[in-house]
Amino acid sequence: MKATVEVAPGAADMAAPGQELQKPSYWPFVVPALVVVLAIIIFPWVFTIWMSLNEWKVGSPITFVGLANYMRLPTDPRFVEAVGHTIVYTALSVALPLIFGTLAAVVFHQKFPGRGFLRGIFIMPMMATPVAIALVWTMMFHPQLGVMNYLLSLVGLPPQLWVFHPGTVIPSLVLVETWQWTPLVMLIVLGGLASIPIEPYESAKIDGANFWQMFRYITLPLIAPFLFIAGMIRMIDAVKSFDIIFAITQGGPGSASETINLYLYSVAFIYYDLGYGSAIAVIFFVLIVILAALLLYLRQRTVWTEIGGGA
Amino acid sequence: MSLRQILGKIALWLSVLVIVSPAILFFLWMLSLSLKFEVDNASYPPVFIPEHFAWKNYADVFASNRFLTYFINSLVVTGSATLLAMLIGVPAGYGIARMAAHKSAVVILIARITPGLSYLIPLFLLFQWLGLLGTLVPQIIIHLVVTIPIVIWIMIGYFETTPLELEEAALIDGATRWQVFRHVALPIAKPGMAVAFILAVIFSWNNFVFGIVLAGRETRTLPVAVYNMISFDQLSWGPLAAAALIVTLPVLLLTVFAQRQIVAGLTAGAVKGG
Numbered sequence: 001m002k003a004t005v006e007v008a009p010g011a012a013d014m015a016a017p018g019q020e021l022q023k024p025s026y027w028p029f030v031v032p033a034l035v036v037v038l039a040i041i042i043f044p045w046v047f048t049i050w051m052s053l054n055e056w057k058v059g060s061p062i063t064f065v066g067l068a069n070y071m072r073l074p075t076d077p078r079f080v081e082a083v084g085h086t087i088v089y090t091a092l093s094v095a096l097p098l099i100f101g102t103l104a105a106v107v108f109h110q111k112f113p114g115r116g117f118l119r120g121i122f123i124m125p126m127m128a129t130p131v132a133i134a135l136v137w138t139m140m141f142h143p144q145l146g147v148m149n150y151l152l153s154l155v156g157l158p159p160q161l162w163v164f165h166p167g168t169v170i171p172s173l174v175l176v177e178t179w180q181w182t183p184l185v186m187l188i189v190l191g192g193l194a195s196i197p198i199e200p201y202e203s204a205k206i207d208g209a210n211f212w213q214m215f216r217y218i219t220l221p222l223i224a225p226f227l228f229i230a231g232m233i234r235m236i237d238a239v240k241s242f243d244i245i246f247a248i249t250q251g252g253p254g255s256a257s258e259t260i261n262l263y264l265y266s267v268a269f270i271y272y273d274l275g276y277g278s279a280i281a282v283i284f285f286v287l288i289v290i291l292a293a294l295l296l297y298l299r300q301r302t303v304w305t306e307i308g309g310g311a
Numbered sequence: 312m313s314l315r316q317i318l319g320k321i322a323l324w325l326s327v328l329v330i331v332s333p334a335i336l337f338f339l340w341m342l343s344l345s346l347k348f349e350v351d352n353a354s355y356p357p358v359f360i361p362e363h364f365a366w367k368n369y370a371d372v373f374a375s376n377r378f379l380t381y382f383i384n385s386l387v388v389t390g391s392a393t394l395l396a397m398l399i400g401v402p403a404g405y406g407i408a409r410m411a412a413h414k415s416a417v418v419i420l421i422a423r424i425t426p427g428l429s430y431l432i433p434l435f436l437l438f439q440w441l442g443l444l445g446t447l448v449p450q451i452i453i454h455l456v457v458t459i460p461i462v463i464w465i466m467i468g469y470f471e472t473t474p475l476e477l478e479e480a481a482l483i484d485g486a487t488r489w490q491v492f493r494h495v496a497l498p499i500a501k502p503g504m505a506v507a508f509i510l511a512v513i514f515s516w517n518n519f520v521f522g523i524v525l526a527g528r529e530t531r532t533l534p535v536a537v538y539n540m541i542s543f544d545q546l547s548w549g550p551l552a553a554a555a556l557i558v559t560l561p562v563l564l565l566t567v568f569a570q571r572q573i574v575a576g577l578t579a580g581a582v583k584g585g
Contacts, residue, residue: 026488029406030415032399033463040430040456041422047433107326118327120570124334127566127573129517131534132555135541136341139548147340147357179333184577191578240426243519247538261426268432269524281429288424 048278056275069279078255079280082263085170086239089259092174093181093238094231100178101185101230102223106215108186109193123183130180134247137176138163141248163249166256173257176244181237185230192226193219232295239288260284338563344552345369352548368553378554380529381536387447388532389515392454396462396511401504404466405492416467422460427520430456435524449525450532457518458511465510465576469503470496506576509569513562533558 052070055063073079108119125133140146141162149159162172200218209217242261245251251258251266258266264284268277343359344352345368351361372378407415430453438449473496481491522535531539537558540551566573 026406026410028488029402029492030410030412033403033459036399036455036459037418037422040434040452040459041418041425044430044433045421045425047436048429051432104330107323107330110323112323112327116570117567118331119574120567121334122331123570123573124338124563124566127513127517127562128338129519129534129537129555129559129562131517131519131538132559135537135551135555136337136344138541139344139552140340145353145355145357150355150357179337183334187574187578236424242426242428246523247519247541261428264426264428265520268428269435274432274436278432281426281432285425285429288426292424 048281051275052278052282054275056273056278058272058274062275065275069276070283072276073279073283078258079260079263081255082258082260085257086259086261089170089174089177089241089257090235090238092171093177093241094234096174096178097182097185097234098227098231100182102189102227104182104186105189105193106219108190123187125180126183130243131247133180134176134244137244138248141172163257164253166253169249169253169257173245173248176248177238177241180244181234185234188230188233189223189226192223196222228295232292235295236288236292239291240284260287341552341556344548345556346553347549349547349549365549368549369557371550372554372557377531377536381531381533384447384526384530385516385532385534388450388454389512391451392458392515393508393511395451396455396458397504397508400459400462400507401466401497401500402492404463405470405496405500407463408467408470416464419460419464422456427456427518431521431524438525444525445527445530447530450521450530453521453525454515454518456521457514461511461514462507465507466500466503469500469506473499502572505569506572509565509572510576513565513573516562517559 053064053066055065055068104122108115108122140148141164143149143159143161143164146162148162152159160168160172163169196219200222201214204214204218240261241259242265245257245259245262246265249257251262260280261284264277264280267273267280340359343361346364346366347358347361347368348363348365351358351365406412434449434453438444438452443449477499478491478495481495482488486494517534518532519534519538522532523538526532526535537551537554540554
């Protein structure tokens, strides 16, 4: 009931004064969703914050410890290392899909027969079940029997250990992530390309511009807002990437590919240290929000409505 | 001039080929792995099309004692979570769109940004206290975290584009809000509902992280079951690849046949589950 009171002023603003009696409100439509959202989204958050302030291990008594769990984070080498892995993984997993996705969008913007069907094929990697994908990639990365080393040998490159070596595990996982999520960038940029008017290209052609010049000086500036949205979404997803990493390496070898999300899983559901795990969850969320806010600040406010789908 | 056009066509088709081949080759390789006997899967250089197809890999998967259970679990979890999300989310999307309560979308944004694991810690404890852990109920409930935001998000966007005139006319004629929703707004919104339904099904079906924490031996969904095959039961690639393909096949078929709706839904809200 509390939430109804909170949001009610907004509803009152919407109904023109004096008309409330004739116009019954839309609240009954929203209340069930509100209850569910409170129960499964808001409650977990409030409870997580509360747990993070406690020493809370499964099977031991719960004691209030204030911010001790948070103080532990900067001195926990495994957490610090996980932050580093997350940054590298995220930076690569944003940049590469953006580049390939933009190129793919330019191609899919052309008209050719079978475009719809081929677009369907192209987006299959992002819709397929991540665990199933991860399983096949694991086989492909196999140092002796995997097809990846065979492909390398075809172009004369030496075999690699891929996800089985600390030095190559993150780039290999980024390869999977890029393969998987380039289609999403492509779709967003494709939407951007569709919104560009044709006139600038016509006048550029008359002035003798070539394909690259037109792309660099007309297309790129005009699709920049869409690239930004795609980058934001990609960043949020890459930071919290879990399925692929967990199913292929479980954070290994050693802890070479352990990101914050993977470490969070270990702390909460392997060591059952729920208090500390909650603190990681809170800090993790704050980090994501700060990153997103920072990007938004750099890009000005107008884009917010677009990523929020009308928020 | 016409030579230029021909060259342009060739260049276009070459680039299309380059762009689509990573996806096509991957799934063909998956199919190939699933249809080969151990000898062929272990040979170097790799065999792409084997002399003898190992159909028995698929038979093995279906014959394995629990696969059917896991398949039914997946159907129940995804089905319930999607239907509940439609029941709750479609009216909510309508209400939010009509009240123009755009700020409420912030909650959905939070749900979008939050890592799935964060929900799991408190809800895991809650389900434990409620004694629900041996059943499918916790997974159905937690899948709502994925499906409800998708449905609300897409329906807000859709109802905002549907015309108000008919609804206002019906209200003037004395219809109640509910009647207007049921008989005027809902029939127009069917394409939007299809988009929401398809995306909710896909992201719920694919979800893995909720299952590994909440599912017991009897309550695993297919992605969790496949993951467990890697770690415990199976070491041979053929049946593993076959199982992986069976798990993801419904989603792949949906993607190809409903790509128009999926593209519309993804570009409208750019949502992704979990």
